[in-house]
Amino acid sequence: SGRAGAIVVRGTSPATLLTGVGRYLEEVAGVDLGWPGSSVGRLPATLPAVTGTLTRSASVPHRYALNDTDEGYSGAFRDFASYQHDIDLMALHGVNEVFVPTGGEYPYYRALQEFGYSAAELRDWIPGPAHQGWWLLQNLSGFAGPVSEQLVEARAALGAQIAHHLRSLGMTPVLPGFFGTVPTDFAGRNEGAVTVPQGRWVGFERPAWLDPTGPVFDRLAAAYYRVQQARFGPSDMVKMDLLHEGGTAGGVDVAAAAGAVQRALETARPGATWVMLGWQDNPAPALLSGVDRSRVLIVDGLSDRYDGLDRETRWGGTPYAFGTIPNFGGHTSIGANTGAWLDRFHAWLGKEDSALRGIAYLPEGTGGNPAAFDLFTALAWQPGPIDQEDWFAAYAARRYGGADPHAAAAWEELRRGPYDMPTGTWSEPQDSLFAARPSLTASTAAKWSPKA
Incomplete structure (x- = not known):
């Protein structure tokens, strides 16, 4: 609310105050806060008045952002200023929970030195920063390494700085948790440990999975969370994905294992929520049967991809976030x-039986496709359905500095084309053939893309 030049924004936290600022800038001042792109430089010297009071409240408590792969595809060697910009931009769009994998190697690096490994061995096992997202998912290890002591320490310091900035805004840093990822020779170095070989993932040898129901898991989990808490500070949300993309349970009881993972988390971080990715067949009903589902949030990567989904039935009433992966591979x-x-x-x-408790913006790489980011994050802040045609017309006006028939016509074509894709196969549009390797017969720019 407020008169010209004296705008008042009220909210329940610094992050929601920023959300209010974002709504004012886009809906009243008519400027764009894109990712990428911004037209804030067009703001007049005197901020325009608000007619009456503009009020928004979130329809869901969880507004989650970032895929496990984002750092790898969006820039694993960025500085804090880059992350700070992105966090502030997410806050302006109403996000309140952000996955922070930066420095995720640090708890493993320190904790596993208490379980028979030298620092040099662990630096050889940890992959380079651009591939650590897949290591945290238990898909690979060691690739593009070894990493240096200085790099491990620098990334831990950066991750702690990112987490602190999120907390300073009243947002939640979602940290990687421990669910059993260990080197393949771990059982040979730790008496009583039982590990399950995980085979290969697109050519990479996967790390082993330490049986969470065995006698060693609790001790290693406690060491991991102790190191993490000391370095990165508190968080009541932790992300873990058991048996991701072809992981095998071997002879381990999946329900019992999931229960043990959750108990270790509860011991270290009482009251914490376990965040899981809804992807392929995960999380399986057997896994969910072993946990307190009220302490779980599934960030669904397939909400907009397939038809006939019934998440309440599939996941037994487990709270989940409506999610999208609008690009793969960055x-x-x-x-x-x-x-x-x-x-x-x-x-x-x-x-009537809805377990929907949030939204989850999960592109494999961020910093592109600004209209998708704007519209998706708006879902949680509108009291009812959004009119697609009206929204894109307003987007074109603020993106380009005012109503323009040519811009409106161009965005109407985009709305009816790539921004209104049919469901059933993909959640990302065709990549441009200009991004393909030079070829006279190219039909797609990447293997994991819809055909042009």
Whole structure:
């Protein structure tokens, strides 16, 4: 609210205050806060008045952002200023929970030195920063390494700085948790330890999985969380994905293992929420049967991709966030399944047995496709369904500095094309063939993309 030049924003935390600022800038001042791109430089010297009072409240408590792979694809060697910019931008768009994998190697590096490994051996096991997202998912190890002591320490310091900035805004840093990832020879060095070989993942040898029901898991988990807490500070949300993309349980009881993982988390971080990625067949019903589901949040990567989804039945009423992965591999495409977002989010939220508690913005790489980011994050702050045509017309106006028939017509074509993709196959649009390797027969720019 407020008169010209004297705008008043009220909210319940620094992050929601920033969300209010974002709503004012876009809806009243008519400027764009894009990722990437910003037209804030067009603001007049005197801020325009608000007619009456502009009020927004979130329809869901969880507004989560970032994929496990984001750091690898968006820039694993950025400085704090880059992360701070992105965090502030997310806050301006209403995000309140952000995954922080930066420095995720540090608790492993310190804790495993208490379990028979030298620092040099662990630096050889830890992959380079651009591939650590897949290591944290238990898909690979050691690639693009060894890492140096200085790099491990520098990334830990950066991760702690990122987590501190999030907390200073009233946002939650979501940290990687411990669910059993260990070197393949761990059992030979630790009496009583039982590990399950995980085979290979797209050519890489996967780390072993330490049986969470065995006698060694609790001690290693306690060491991991002790180191993490001391270095990165508190967090009541921790992300872990058991048996990701082909992981095998061997003879381990999955329900019992999941229960043991959750108990170790509860011991170290009482009251913490276990964040899981909804992807392929995960999390499996057997896994969910072994945990306190009220302390779980599933960030669903497939909400807008397939038809006929019933998350309440599939996940037994476990709280989940409506999610999207609008690009894979950090592709520089434009477009998304926005029709599915607008049709499904409020419909799922209004179901009698709805377990929908959030949104989850999960592109494999960020910093592109600004319209998708703007529209998806707006879902949680609108009292009802958004009119797709009206939204894109308003987006074009603020993106380019005012209503322009040519810009509006161009964005209408984009709305009806790549931003209104059919569901059933992909959640990302076709990547440009200009991004493909030179070829006279190229039909896609990347293996994991829809065909042009």
